Amino acid sequence: MSNQSFAARTYRDDAVVLRTHKLGEADRIITLLTHHHGQLRAVARGVRRTSSKFGARLEPFMVADLQLVRGRTLDIVTQAVAKGSYGDAIAANYDRYVVAAAMTETAERLTDVDGETSTAHYLLLVGALASLSRGAHSTELILDSYLLRAVSIAGWAPSFGDCARCGDPGPHGAFNAALGGAVCHDCRPPGSPAPAPQTMFLLACLLSGDWAGADASENIHRREAAGLVAGYVQWHLERTVRSLKLVERA
Structure with missing residues (x-):
């Protein structure tokens, strides 16, 4: 028995x-x-x-x-x-280690109560860790692509083209995390960031998996994109991802 x-x-x-x-x-x-x-x-x-x-x-x-x-x-x-x-490959490199820590911390918070999307989160995380361990792309690009896709799986997919509030076709020159991404002139709340067009293009590439476009981006636009991604993720998580503070940006 x-x-x-x-x-x-x-x-x-x-x-x-x-x-x-x-x-x-x-x-x-x-x-x-x-x-x-x-x-x-x-x-x-x-x-x-x-x-x-x-x-x-x-x-x-x-x-x-x-x-x-x-x-x-x-x-x-x-x-x-x-x-x-x-x-092993991740732990041997500090940049990869802190990026992996930020990804796993995000995954833990996104799946602690939501079991319905856990399989998709699992597959996304495993793919991101594999790419990170191989050095397939820049560590910060892998991180930001993972973060955008992870929050999208959780139900908070950002828009980097059409206005996230009214749907007006883009591109648009402002970004607002609370409203869901790109916003047109009429919907833009005061104080919303105005990213460079190249930054918005990079964000769209990271979300869609267009690595040719993402890899060709310049550091100035990667840094701007990273700030927007971090703000967007932490807004929707309603808490800080502590490991993101350790990630060194080029």
């Missing part, structure tokens, strides 16, 4: 490690974003011992195939098979 009970409580899923913290002398609590079960917190027993067979597979930014057992308060990780060893 106990074996049947154990089997009924056991399940497998792919997951990316968002965060870890110590528990007792040898254990860790792992915050995971899974492919099919949303965000969850699980205990990894003995993972801090040097003899642990899967400790390295449960570090931040790693992607693994996990076997878990449902517990009374926290699930328990009983097996971990590495699927994406992005953590």
Whole structure:
């Protein structure tokens, strides 16, 4: 009977490690974003011992195939098979590390209560971490593209062409986070930023995945875009993404 009970409580899923913290002398609590079960917190027993067979597979930014057992308060990780060893390449480079930290912090906050979009968030985050570990594009561009897509999945897709308030066809010369992006002259609230046209084009490229256009952008427009992205994300999250403060911009 106990074996049947154990089997009924056991399940497998792919997951990316968002965060870890110590528990007792040898254990860790792992915050995971899974492919099919949303965000969850699980205990990894003995993972801090040097003899642990899967400790390295449960570090931040790693992607693994996990076997878990449902517990009374926290699930328990009983097996971990590495699927994406992005953590080593990211941890070896400070710029990549802080960008990955900002992405996983954002993912954690966007999925802590919303389970309906967790699969899309999982796929987006894994893709962004893979791109970051390979150095496929500039770290800041990968971050800003991830942030724009993540808030879009959460239901706050920005507009960088038509007016976000009245729908008047763009391009427009102002941006307002509270209204949802680009705004026309008539809808523009006082004090709204007026980004350069090249910055708005870059933002549209980052949202749509036009990497040729994004990679060709100049640093001055990347910096302006980064400020708008950070403001937009934190407005809709209604809280600060602390890791963004550590990201160094060119």
